[in-house]
Amino acid sequence: MMKLRELLQPLRFEKIITNDNPEVTSLEMDSRQVKEGTVFFCVKGYTVDGHDYAKQAEERGAVAIIAERPLPVSIPVIVVSDTKRAMAKLACHFYQNPTEKMHVIGVTGTNGKTTVTHLLEKIMQGASKKTGLIGTMYTKIGEEKYETRNTTPESLTLQHLFKLMVDAGVECSMMEVSSHALHQGRVRGCDFDVAVFTNLTPDHLDYHDSIEAYLYAKGLLFAQMGNTFRDKVAVLNVDDPASLELSRMTTADVVTYGITGQADVMATNIEMNAAGTTFTLSAFGEEVTISMHLIGMFSVYNALAAATAALVSGVSLEGIKNSLELVKGVAGRFETVDSGQNFTVIVDYAHTSDSLENVLKTITGFAKKRIFAVVGCGGDRDRTKRPVMARIATKYADLAIFTSDNPRSEDPQQIIKEMVAGVEDGKYEVIVDREMAIKKAVNNAESGDIIIIAGKGHETYQILNDKTIHFDDRKVASQAIKERLTSC
Ligand SMILES: CC(=O)N[C@H]1[C@@H](OP(=O)(O)OP(=O)(O)OC[C@H]2O[C@@H](n3ccc(=O)[nH]c3=O)[C@H](O)[C@@H]2O)O[C@H](CO)[C@@H](O)[C@@H]1O[C@H](C)C(=O)N[C@@H](C)C(=O)N[C@H](CCC(=O)O)C(=O)O
Ligand SMILES: Nc1ncnc2c1ncn2[C@@H]1O[C@H](COP(=O)(O)OP(=O)(O)OP(=O)(O)O)[C@@H](O)[C@H]1O
Numbered sequence: 001m002m003k004l005r006e007l008l009q010p011l012r013f014e015k016i017i018t019n020d021n022p023e024v025t026s027l028e029m030d031s032r033q034v035k036e037g038t039v040f041f042c043v044k045g046y047t048v049d050g051h052d053y054a055k056q057a058e059e060r061g062a063v064a065i066i067a068e069r070p071l072p073v074s075i076p077v078i079v080v081s082d083t084k085r086a087m088a089k090l091a092c093h094f095y096q097n098p099t100e101k102m103h104v105i106g107v108t109g110t111n112g113k114t115t116v117t118h119l120l121e122k123i124m125q126g127a128s129k130k131t132g133l134i135g136t137m138y139t140k141i142g143e144e145k146y147e148t149r150n151t152t153p154e155s156l157t158l159q160h161l162f163k164l165m166v167d168a169g170v171e172c173s174m175m176e177v178s179s180h181a182l183h184q185g186r187v188r189g190c191d192f193d194v195a196v197f198t199n200l201t202p203d204h205l206d207y208h209d210s211i212e213a214y215l216y217a218k219g220l221l222f223a224q225m226g227n228t229f230r231d232k233v234a235v236l237n238v239d240d241p242a243s244l245e246l247s248r249m250t251t252a253d254v255v256t257y258g259i260t261g262q263a264d265v266m267a268t269n270i271e272m273n274a275a276g277t278t279f280t281l282s283a284f285g286e287e288v289t290i291s292m293h294l295i296g297m298f299s300v301y302n303a304l305a306a307a308t309a310a311l312v313s314g315v316s317l318e319g320i321k322n323s324l325e326l327v328k329g330v331a332g333r334f335e336t337v338d339s340g341q342n343f344t345v346i347v348d349y350a351h352t353s354d355s356l357e358n359v360l361k362t363i364t365g366f367a368k369k370r371i372f373a374v375v376g377c378g379g380d381r382d383r384t385k386r387p388v389m390a391r392i393a394t395k396y397a398d399l400a401i402f403t404s405d406n407p408r409s410e411d412p413q414q415i416i417k418e419m420v421a422g423v424e425d426g427k428y429e430v431i432v433d434r435e436m437a438i439k440k441a442v443n444n445a446e447s448g449d450i451i452i453i454a455g456k457g458h459e460t461y462q463i464l465n466d467k468t469i470h471f472d473d474r475k476v477a478s479q480a481i482k483e484r485l486t487s488c
C-alpha cells in the first residue's frame with residue numbers, strides 16, 4: 001500500500017495535476033481486475049484500447065487512472081506520454097524494486113529457455129539456494145506453482161511476482177525472457193545479474209519484421225544490463241553467430257560457452273546413447289565428467305548454458321555436476337510415454353524448424369527401425385515455419401503425419417496445406433484431428449519403432465477457433481497404447 005502521490009514520484013518529467021492523495025491498494029492494467037483502491041493503467045493493445053475501459057475501472061473502485069490522454073471520469077487522470085513505460089516504472093516503485101534484492105538470471109533465445117531455467121533451478125537448489133522461476137509452464141516460488149498467461153508476464157504481474165519471491169525469501173530467480181516481452185518493455189526495470197543467450201533461429205517472424213529485428217529484440221536484454229561495470233555477466237553461446245552482435249550490445253562481462261568454437265566453458269568428449277549423454281565440462285582450468293539423463297546435442301548446449309550461468313553465480317563445478325546428473329528431464333521436453341508397449345513414444349515441444357530438426361536428428365542417431373513424426377503448426381503464428389517444418393519432418397521420418405497444433409482463429413486444413421507445400425520428398429499423411437493422428441501412429445508402430453509427437457509438449461489444451469478443449473499428447477498417446485494392447 002502507498003499513497004497516490006508517493007506512487008507517482010518516479011514520473012519526474014510528467015505533468016501531474018491532482019490534489020488528491022488516496023491510498024493505493026493495487027495496480028492493474030485490466031479493468032476486470034480493478035478493486036477498491038486500484039490505480040488503473042490504460043494500455044493501447046493489439047486487440048483493444050485500454051482507454052475504453054477507464055469508466056469501467058472507475059465504477060469498480062479505481063482511485064486514479066494513468067492514461068495517454070484526458071478521459072471523461074471523475075477520478076484523477078494522470079496523463080503520461082507512454083503508459084507502458086510509466087507502468088513498468090511505477091510497478092518497480094510500488095513493489096520496492098524486488099529484483100534488486102535477489103540474484104536474477106534472465107534467459108533468452110529461440111529454443112531452450114524453459115529447459116535452461118529448469119536446469120538452473122535444480123543447480124541453484126542443489127547449492128542450497130531458495131529459488132524462484134518464471135516461464136512458459138508456470139511461475140514457481142520454492143515448490144509452489146502459479147499459473148501465468150505469458151512466458152514473460154507484463155511488468156505489473158512480473159514485479160508483483162518478484163515481490164512475492166522476495167517476501168518468501170527467494171535468493172535466486174530464473175526467468176525466461178521472450179522477444180515479445182523485450183520488444184514490449186515488459187521487463188523494463190528488472191535488475192538482471194546474469195543474462196543468458198541460447199540460440200537464434202527463425203521464429204515469430206509474424207511479430208518481428210525480420211530476423212534482424214528479432215535479434216535486436218533479444219539484444220535488449222543484454223543492453224538493459226546497464227552501461228556501467230557492475231558485476232553483470234552476459235553468458236553467450238560462442239557457436240551461434242548472433243552472440244557476436246549481442247556482445248556488442250552489452251557492457252557486462254562476457255563469458256562464453258560452446259562445443260565447436262573456443263569458449264570459456266566447453267563440452268568435449270561427448271558420448272550419447274538413447275539413455276543419456278556423457279561429456280567433459282571444462283571451465284577456467286578445471287574439468288569434470290558429467291553423465292546426464294538428457295539426450296541430444298541441443299541438451300548439451302542447454303546444460304552448458306545453465307552450467308555457465310551457475311558458475312558465474314558462484315556455484316562450484318562439482319555442485320553443477322551433481323545437480324545436472326540428478327535431472328530426469330523437463331516435462332514435455334523429450335518426455336517418453338511408457339504404457340507397456342514395445343516401441344518408443346516421445347512427446348516434445350519442438351514447434352520451430354530448428355528444434356524439430358534437432359530432435360529428429362537426435363532420434364535418427366539411435367533409431368534402429370522406423371520413425372513416425374506427428375507434427376502440426378500453430379495458428380496465428382509465424383507462417384513461414386510451416387513448409388520448413390513439414391520438409392524437415394518428411395526428411396527424417398519414415399512417415400510424417402501432419403495434424404493440428406492450436407489452430408486458433410485459422411482453418412486447420414489451410415495450415416496443413418501450407419505445411420504440405422514445403423514437402424520435397426518422403427511419405428506423409430494428413431489427419432486433421434490430433435487424437436486420430438496420434439492413434440494412427442500408435443496403431444501402426446511395430447516393435448523397435450519410434451514415434452515423436454511434436455509441438456505441444458507440456459500443453460494440456462488444444463486451442464480451436466471457438467473453444468479451448470482439454471488435450472494432452474501424453475495422455476492421448478498412453479490411452480491409444482492401452483487400447484491397442486487390450487485389443488490384441
Ligand atoms: C501480441 C501480444 O503480445 N499480446 C499481449 C498483449 O495483448 P493485447 O495487446 O492483445 O491486449 P488487448 O486485449 O488489446 O488489451 C489491451 C488492454 O486493455 C485491457 N482490457 C481489455 C479488456 C477489458 O475488458 N478490459 C481491459 O482493461 C487489457 O488488460 C490490456 O491492458 O498484452 C497482454 C497482457 O500483457 C498479453 O497477455 C498478450 O499476449 C498474448 C496472449 C500472446 O499470445 N502473446 C504472445 C505472442 C507472446 O507474448 N508470447 C511470448 C512467448 C513467445 C515464445 O517464447 O515463443 C510470451 O512472453 O508469452
Ligand atoms: N538448445 C536448443 N537448441 C535447439 N532446440 C532446442 C534446444 N533446447 C530445446 N530445444 C527444442 O525446443 C523445444 C522447446 O524447448 P524449450 O521449451 O526449452 O524452449 P523455449 O525457448 O522455452 O520455447 P518457448 O519459446 O516456446 O518458450 C524442445 O522441446 C526441443 O525440441
Ligand SMILES: N[C@H](CCC[C@H](N)C(=O)O)C(=O)O
Pocket residue numbers: 151351377378379381405406455456459
Ligand atoms: N511460445 C510459443 C509456443 C508455441 C506452441 C505451439 N504448440 C503453438 O501453439 O504454436 C508461441 O506462443 O508461439
Ligand SMILES: [Mg+2]
Pocket residue numbers: 113114115135136137151176
Ligand atoms: Mg519456454
